[in-house]
Amino acid sequence: MKINEIKAGINEIKVENKSRNNKGDGMIELINGTIAKNGKKIVESVDFKVKRGEITLLFGSNGSGKSTVLHAIMGVLGLTSGEILMDGENITHLPVHERFLRGITLAPEKMRVAPNLTVEENLLIGGSDVSKVYSLFPNLKKLRKQRASTLSGGERQMVVFGRALLTNPKYLLLDEPFQGLQKEAGDKILEIIEKLKKENVGVTVISHERTEELIEIADKFYIMTAGRITYEARIESVEGAIEKLGEYMLV
Ligand SMILES: Nc1ncnc2c1ncn2[C@@H]1O[C@H](COP(=O)(O)OP(=O)(O)OP(=O)(O)O)[C@@H](O)[C@H]1O
Numbered sequence: 459m460k461i462n463e464i465k466a467g468i469n470e471i472k473v474e475n476k477s478r479n480n481k482g483d484g485m486i487e488l489i490n491g492t493i494a495k496n497g498k499k500i501v502e503s504v505d506f507k508v509k510r511g512e513i514t515l516l517f518g519s520n521g522s523g524k525s526t527v528l529h530a531i532m533g534v535l536g537l538t539s540g541e542i543l544m545d546g547e548n549i550t551h552l553p554v555h556e557r558f559l560r561g562i563t564l565a566p567e568k569m570r571v572a573p574n575l576t577v578e579e580n581l582l583i584g585g586s587d588v589s590k591v592y593s594l595f596p597n598l599k600k601l602r603k604q605r606a607s608t609l610s611g612g613e614r615q616m617v618v619f620g621r622a623l624l625t626n627p628k629y630l631l632l633d634e635p636f637q638g639l640q641k642e643a644g645d646k647i648l649e650i651i652e653k654l655k656k657e658n659v660g661v662t663v664i665s666h667e668r669t670e671e672l673i674e675i676a677d678k679f680y681i682m683t684a685g686r687i688t689y690e691a692r693i694e695s696v697e698g699a700i701e702k703l704g705e706y707m708l709v
């Protein structure tokens with residue numbers, strides 16, 4: 459075999475290995491997604507991408523369809539048309555638990571916890587290393603035996619976030635993670651979001667709060683208006699992104 463042929467062969471092997479290694483370049487893609495509820499289209503022809511190792515923000519006014527997009531990615535809600543790919547695999551028809559096993563976790567809005575379980579039992583749904591959450595939110599340790607139904611909104615929010623964190627997601631979908639939280643707890647969540655990005659997690663955040671700080675650490679943002687993506691851009695400057703949100707009356 460000639461030396462050039464050997465070299466070509468080696469290159470081919472390298473290319474093949476690179477394409478199998480999804481460490482750096484994993485991605486979830488919602489392609490041309492439409493979702494109707496009770497016959498009414500509430501999300502229409504949406505293209506939305508999240509990459510591992512990046513923070514993606516989804517903005518839009520109330521009722522524009524943001525949570526619905528995350529529900530569709532998690533599989534809580536089926537697409538009426540369109541498809542969803544995860545790291546190149548078509549997951550459009552996979553049930554929630556299959557998507558969860560592949561590494562997608564949704565921390566839902568409105569502080570959804572299991573009300574009859576204790577704080578600790580709620581956290582254990584996510585994973586066994588509950589001490590990790592207690593060191594993040596020391597208050598929760600004091601409340602560990604308390605039923606979640608007795609918690610304040612902010613405390614429930616910590617449980618929702620902590621539980622999601624314990625699942626060690628590849629893709630974390632955070633829907634209004636700062637709702638009801640005191641500044642200090644919110645600061646910790648911001649820190650964790652940034653840390654997760656460094657650990658190659660793809661983090662998606664919907665938030666009406668801490669917008670500027672989120673933009674500072676994020677890579678990309680989308681704006682939804684009445685069920686459609688009306689703007690998307692990589693974040694080049696914080697000022698530029700905030701100005702754009704202002705044009706859409708979102709700040
Ligand atoms: N079960 C349902 N049947 C009909 N319409 C629904 C249903 N659930 C939600 N909607 C509508 O779908 C639209 C999108 O809702 P969604 O919760 O995705 O918006 P959002 O952008 O997350 O809003 P918010 O900022 O208030 O959380 C809203 O207009 C809402 O009224």
Ligand SMILES: [Mg+2]
Nearest residue numbers: 524525526567
């Ligand atoms: Mg919502």
